[in-house]
Amino acid sequence: MTMLSTSMKLKTNAKINNDMRTLFLLTTLLFIIPNMFGQKEYRLNSPDGKLEVTLYIGDRITYELTEEGHTLVAPSPLSVHLDNGTVWGNGSHLKRVSHRQANEVIPSPFYKRSEVKDAYNEMTLSFREHFNLIFRMYNEGMAYRFAATGNRPFKVTNEEAAFNFNKDYKSIVPYVKDGDKQPIEAQFSNSFENTYTHIELSGLNPQRLMFTPVVIEQENGRKLCIAESDVESYPGMFLINRNGGTALTSAFAAVPKTKKQGGHNQLQILVTERENYIASCQPKAKLPWRIIVVARNDKELADNDMVYKLAAPSRMKDISWIRPGKVAWEWWNHWGIKGVDFEAGINNETYMHYIDFASRHGIEYVILDEGWAVNLKADLFQIVPEIDLKKLTAYARQKNVGLILWAGYHAFARDMEHVCKHYSEMGIKGFKIDFMDRDDQEMVDFHYRAAETAAKYKLMVDFHGTYKPTGLNRTYPNVINYEAVHGLEQMKWSDIHTDQVTYDVTMPFIRMLAGPVDYTQGAMHNANKRCYHSSMDTPMSQGTRCRQLAEYVVFESPLNMLCDSPTNYDREEECTEFIATIPTVWEQTIAMSGEIGKCITMARRKGDVWYVGSLTNWDARTLTLDLSFLGAGRWKAEMFHDGVNANRLASDYQKTVTDIPASRKLTVKMAQGGGCEYRQPQCDPGKYNMMKIPFKM
Numbered sequence: 001m002t003m004l005s006t007s008m009k010l011k012t013n014a015k016i017n018n019d020m021r022t023l024f025l026l027t028t029l030l031f032i033i034p035n036m037f038g039q040k041e042y043r044l045n046s047p048d049g050k051l052e053v054t055l056y057i058g059d060r061i062t063y064e065l066t067e068e069g070h071t072l073v074a075p076s077p078l079s080v081h082l083d084n085g086t087v088w089g090n091g092s093h094l095k096r097v098s099h100r101q102a103n104e105v106i107p108s109p110f111y112k113r114s115e116v117k118d119a120y121n122e123m124t125l126s127f128r129e130h131f132n133l134i135f136r137m138y139n140e141g142m143a144y145r146f147a148a149t150g151n152r153p154f155k156v157t158n159e160e161a162a163f164n165f166n167k168d169y170k171s172i173v174p175y176v177k178d179g180d181k182q183p184i185e186a187q188f189s190n191s192f193e194n195t196y197t198h199i200e201l202s203g204l205n206p207q208r209l210m211f212t213p214v215v216i217e218q219e220n221g222r223k224l225c226i227a228e229s230d231v232e233s234y235p236g237m238f239l240i241n242r243n244g245g246t247a248l249t250s251a252f253a254a255v256p257k258t259k260k261q262g263g264h265n266q267l268q269i270l271v272t273e274r275e276n277y278i279a280s281c282q283p284k285a286k287l288p289w290r291i292i293v294v295a296r297n298d299k300e301l302a303d304n305d306m307v308y309k310l311a312a313p314s315r316m317k318d319i320s321w322i323r324p325g326k327v328a329w330e331w332w333n334h335w336g337i338k339g340v341d342f343e344a345g346i347n348n349e350t351y352m353h354y355i356d357f358a359s360r361h362g363i364e365y366v367i368l369d370e371g372w373a374v375n376l377k378a379d380l381f382q383i384v385p386e387i388d389l390k391k392l393t394a395y396a397r398q399k400n401v402g403l404i405l406w407a408g409y410h411a412f413a414r415d416m417e418h419v420c421k422h423y424s425e426m427g428i429k430g431f432k433i434d435f436m437d438r439d440d441q442e443m444v445d446f447h448y449r450a451a452e453t454a455a456k457y458k459l460m461v462d463f464h465g466t467y468k469p470t471g472l473n474r475t476y477p478n479v480i481n482y483e484a485v486h487g488l489e490q491m492k493w494s495d496i497h498t499d500q501v502t503y504d505v506t507m508p509f510i511r512m513l514a515g516p517v518d519y520t521q522g523a524m525h526n527a528n529k530r531c532y533h534s535s536m537d538t539p540m541s542q543g544t545r546c547r548q549l550a551e552y553v554v555f556e557s558p559l560n561m562l563c564d565s566p567t568n569y570d571r572e573e574e575c576t577e578f579i580a581t582i583p584t585v586w587e588q589t590i591a592m593s594g595e596i597g598k599c600i601t602m603a604r605r606k607g608d609v610w611y612v613g614s615l616t617n618w619d620a621r622t623l624t625l626d627l628s629f630l631g632a633g634r635w636k637a638e639m640f641h642d643g644v645n646a647n648r649l650a651s652d653y654q655k656t657v658t659d660i661p662a663s664r665k666l667t668v669k670m671a672q673g674g675g676c677e678y679r680q681p682q683c684d685p686g687k688y689n690m691m692k693i694p695f696k697m
Contacts, residue, residue, distance in 0.1 A: 042097060044123040046137040051294060053135055053142050055125070061089040061133065065142055065292060072224060072294060076162040076247070078133075080146050080287065083155040083277055086129060088146055093128040100124075106309065110324055110477050110558050112589040112604065118309045141293040141306055143229070147286045154285075155277040161237065161250035161290050163226060165216065168202045168246050172215040172510060172596060173239075179208040188238070188253035189271060189438050192467050192484040195503050196510070198597070201248070204241035209251055211238055211484075212468065213510050215301070215596070223596075225293040225301055225513055229310035231470040232448060234279045234288055236439030252278040253440035266376050267408025268435050279441045288470065293513065301509040302600060303591035308515070311471020319477050321458045323429075324558040324584045325364030327404060328354050332489060332520060333565035334537050346371040347386040352395055357566035359399035361580035366396065367432060367561075369406040378411040380419050393427040402429035404462070409436045413446055420457040430460030430480070430559075439467035451476035462518055462559050469515030481559040485511055487519040488563055492539045496532055500542045501673040502597055502617050504551070509596045512556055520561040521551040522579055524568040526650035528673060529618065543673030544650045546642050549575060550675035552582045553613025554602045560584045574655050578640065578677070582611065590629060601625065612678040616670045620647065623676075627664040630680070635660035637678050639668070646671035 039058035045051065054064045056075065065073040079089030099122065106116040125133045130150030136143045148154065176187040177194040187209045201216070213227040226248070228237050238251040254274035262270045281287075289310045295301045330351075335344045342349040354366045372389070374382040383389060389403075396403050405428055412419060412433050423431075433450060436443055447463065454461045455478045468484040486503055494500070511517065523541035527533075532542050541548055552560065562569065562579055569576040583606040592612070594600035599621060601614040610630070614623055627635075637660050643652030650673070660666055668676045 040094070042123065042125065044099075044121055044135050044137050046139045047101075047103075047119050047121060048139045050139070051137055051142065053137060055133075055135070057092075057094055057125070059091055061092065063135075063144070065294075067222075067294060070219075071166055072218065072222075073292060074164040074166040076164040077160055078144070078162065078290075079160040080131070080156055081158040081160070083157050088127070088129060088131045089133075089160070092131075095126045095128055098124045098126070106313075106474075108308065108474070109319060110322065110473070110480065110585050111308065112303075112556050112586050113305075114587040116305045116309055136310075138306065138309075140295070140300065140304060141291060143289045143291045143306065143310055145230075145287050145289045148281065148284055151283050153283060154281050156234075156279040156281060156287075157277045159250060159252060159278070159287065162247060163216075163239075163249070163292070164247045165201060166246070167218075168200050170198060170217045171201050171204065172196050172198050172217070172506065173204065173210040174214070174511075175205070176209045176211060176238075180205065184209060184240075184251070185274070188440065191437050191465060192439075193486045193490070195486055195499065196506050196597075201241060201246045202244055204244075206240065206242055206244055209238040209240055210248075211236075213513050214239060214248070215510050221297050223295045223298060223301055225291075225295065225304075225510065227291040227293065227307055227514055229289040229291060229307045229471045230286070230312055231288040231439075231444055232312065233281065233285070233441060233445055235441050235444065236467050236470070237288070237290070253438065254278050255280065255441050261378070261410060263437075264435050265370075265408065266378050267410050268437060269410055269413075271438070271440070274440075298509055298596050299591040299594045299600075301513055301596075302594055302602065303589055304513050307469070307471055307513065308474050311474040313475070314477055315452075315475055316455055316477055322460060322478055322480070323364060323402070324480060325560075326580060326584065327365040327367050327559060327561045328358045328363050328566070329367050329369065329520065329561040329563055330354060330565075331367075331369035331406075332492065332539060332561075332563040333568070334539075336538065336565040337567045339567065345386075346384060348388055348392060351387075351392050354566060355392070355396045355399050355401050357569070358401045361569075361576060363401070363562065363580050365402045365404050365429065365559075367404045367406060368392075369432070370408070370434075372405065373407075373411065378408060378414065380405075380407055380411045380415070381422070389428075390426060397427060404428070404430045404432055404460070406432045406434060408434055409446075409465070412450070416450060416453050420453050420459055424457035424459055428459070430454070430462065430478075432462040432464050434465040436463070436466045443467075447472060447479075448476075451479045454478055460559065464518055468511060471515070473515055481516050481518045481557060483518040484514075485517040485519050487517070488521050488523060488541060491523075491532075491534065491541055492536050493534050495534060496529065499618075501547075504543070504547070505594075505600050505615050505617050506597045508554055508600050508602075509594065516556045516558055518559070518561070519551065519555050519557060520563045521548050521555065522562040522564050523548050524564045524572050524575065524651070528647065528650045531650070544642050544646045544671050544675060545575065545653045546640050546646075546670075546677060547615060547673060547675035549578055549640050549677045550613035550615055552579060553604055553611045553677060554600060554615055558584045575640070575653075578679070592626065593623075599623070603629065610680040614668070614670065614676045616672075616674055618672050620672050620674070621670045623668050623670065625666045625668065625678075627660060627666055630660070630664060635680065637666060637680065639676060639678050641668055641676040642671035642674040646674055
């Protein structure tokens with residue numbers, strides 16, 4: 001203010017000419033304004049120059065994300081609060097700024113493509129308070145993370161990740177289920193399974209947590225998706241609209257202080273009290289990446305690699321033993337086999353029957369779900385007398401089938417090393433670990449320890465009853481699948497008001513952006529709206545038969561269940577052959593078309609064979625597929641598509657072989673809640689090429 005007063009005095013000095021007075025006053029104001037507001041600006045662009053993030057460094061650190069001048073995220077604060085009173089981001093002192101570029105290729109052996117292109121611009125801001133703030137700009141979005149640079153451990157009491165919007169855009173969010181009946185603290189323990197709510201930002205319930213990813217709809221079809229990656233020794237991020245405005249802010253579960261055993265069959269550890277901090281961190285710790293994916297249309301969300309790219313690289317030297325594949329699964333169909341001379345259930349005869357079925361169809365695995373270990377003991381070494389695991393493992397080995405064991409969280413965690421060693425030596429191929437239902441720092445640490453220990457003994461892991469993937473499947477490729485999805489199991493107990501059909505054409509654009517899904521499709525009992533009802537013993541799916549087939553193409557799932565019973569599959573030879581032989585990992589993936597909540601079409605290639613799958617909501621739909629990605633030559637399509645009576649009888653389908661025209665345009669019709677699948681095996685040059693397509697729309 002002293003300099004400003006001086007300049008005003010100079011204005012009255014007649015000896016200084018007017019031009020000089022103007023120049024002096026302007027330069028004085030330009031000097032003063034940055035100091036009055038205490039802000040400096042730093043910008044970083046995406047490689048194609050379309051996206052730009054601007055960082056404002058002053059008393060606080062805020063960022064703004066724009067696309068070709070259009071504001072996507074309005075200035076939003078970010079900070080990390082430590083237990084010693086230090087706040088990274090508030091009053092922090094910048095030391096230096098450095099830049100780098102990357103244009104690399106990441107091998108991705110058990111993914112939706114064999115390699116991932118990783119091109120970005122990066123800016124690192126180093127601060128005197130012993131932390132770095134790292135921003136990366138991709139053509140498809142932005143990511144940032146905090147990283148400690150000090151040599152001492154520290155505790156984080158809170159992290160502020162804010163996402164401010166300058167309009168009341170619509171959002172598509174998964175609330176914590178039943179969160180309207182619980183205080184916020186209780187919502188941190190949940191199954192991470194719910195359908196989506198489509199609502200304006202201002203209408204979001206300020207008392208309900210949302211788990212990520214979430215989507216924000218903007219103008220001209222543009223979508224933003226908020227996600228995270230590389231969450232290690234740190235809690236996962238929830239979002240909440242705290243004040244009913246147009247901003248989302250982060251929320252994190254604190255570290256457990258007191259716990260008790262309980263929950264489902266005494267297999268869970270329930271938090272009864274939490275500490276006053278969210279993470280206890282080691283020196284040089286890197287906090288998770290906060291991601292904003294920018295999609296110009298919906299289909300770009302259905303095929304995005306940012307979570308995978310930002311994850312820590314693989315820590316496994318040998319992955320040759322990891323074998324993705326299909327799993328014959330008994331729990332969903334309630335051990336529902338018939339026409340046999342034994343009582344179906346949890347016993348050797350039933351599992352040998354499943355093993356025989358898997359062997360006949362080339363299915364890689366059979367799972368023993370809950371029930372093989374004695375109930376309420378949380379002890380994986382207490383096996384029910386009806387089961388002889390050594391005998392079953394030997395029998396499966398003779399049939400070229402592997403066995404996977406279901407394990408409740410506490411039963412596995414309490415003696416992890418011994419469990420993995422014992423069952424690996426027996427010949428078990430992996431574990432489906434269930435009922436974690438938290439993502440606080442303690443539970444995130446468990447996932448990493450489980451992945452590392454299982455890898456040591458060459459065991460695959462399917463994390464069920466858990467939070468969404470954040471890249472652990474890249475860091476430990478033996479982590480072959482994740483649940484965190486409102487999967488087909490929900491149809492065993494949900495009423496008709498649960499719209500699974502609409503969920504199926506919403507989830508691939510949002511949840512699947514984070515990584516693979518243990519959705520557990522494959523139902524042979526299919527129902528339309530009028531006929532569907534829940535049943536624990538004879539469950540059914542919503543939507544048509546072809547919908548179930550197409551989900552094996554649309555949904556990313558390296559360890560993929562066949563949820564129905566051998567009895568039902570043996571009656572459906574064509575469908576079973578398709579399900580049993582479709583790949584579960586891919587060399588190439590293309591999101592062909594789609595609209596959130598309405599329809600989606602995905603194309604995936606394994607070797608010389610292309611598969612195309614389509615899904616629709618409850619609207620019947622005619623779709624013209626653009627197959628221009630096919631090479632030259634003549635092509636035929638092997639197609640599973642909804643039958644003419646599928647609107648009434650959901651299991652009605654047709655399998656046909658048709659020529660693909662030279663225009664590479666193929667028109668298909670889908671019933672209500674229907675779908676279609678198309679497959680093409682490559683043939684010799686000069687002959688017809690073939691494709692297989694299950695269409696489900």
